[in-house]
Amino acid sequence: MSTFHLQIVTPDGGFFDGEAEKLIVRAIDGNVCILPRHSPYVSALGTGEACVVINGQRRRAACAGGMLAVTKENVRLVATTFEWAEDIDTGRAQRAKERAENVLQKATEKAEIDRAQAKLKRALTRLSVTAP
Numbered sequence: 777m778s779t780f781h782l783q784i785v786t787p788d789g790g791f792f793d794g795e796a797e798k799l800i801v802r803a804i805d806g807n808v809c810i811l812p813r814h815s816p817y818v819s820a821l822g823t824g825e826a827c828v829v830i831n832g833q834r835r836r837a838a839c840a841g842g843m844l845a846v847t848k849e850n851v852r853l854v855a856t857t858f859e860w861a862e863d864i865d866t867g868r869a870q871r872a873k874e875r876a877e878n879v880l881q882k883a884t885e886k887a888e889i890d891r892a893q894a895k896l897k898r899a900l901t902r903l904s905v906t907a908p
């Protein structure tokens with residue numbers, strides 16, 4: 777199986793650096809699928825489920841915001857937050873979801889609504905990635 781060099785970095789530092797066979801991630805305008813020898817490409821990322829195939833194994837993750845850059849040399853995903861499914865604390869995501877929903881019931885200011893909607897989306901993505 778041919779591979780490409782994938783680097784995933786977050787503000788906390790290097791997250792993954794190795795060979796991958798496939799990456800599916802949510803760009804701002806929909807899901808993109810990166811395979812070996814993909815043409816050069818840059819996009820901002822949205823919030824959604826990501827999937828990386830490594831050594832024939834499909835790993836699911838939650839990814840919220842950032843940039844994806846595909847060059848001839850490598851594929852670099854600079855994510856605002858990125859968690860593998862097995863590292864997600866579902867109780868925390870559930871509490872974050874409830875807090876965001878409570879804020880949305882009362883919020884009147886656009887900035888507050890936007891923040892709560894973004895938080896709700898992150899929480900729903902984390903819950904969906906960890907769902908069986």
Ligand code: ATP
Nearest residue numbers: 857858859863864865866868869872895898899902
């Ligand atoms: P919370 O209110 O629970 O912090 P949030 O959506 O506001 O949720 P973020 O700002 O997206 O949290 O993330 C802050 C940090 O915590 C990031 O490093 C992120 O990877 C991590 N994180 C957030 N929620 C979870 C979770 N449910 N499980 C594991 N890590 C999480």
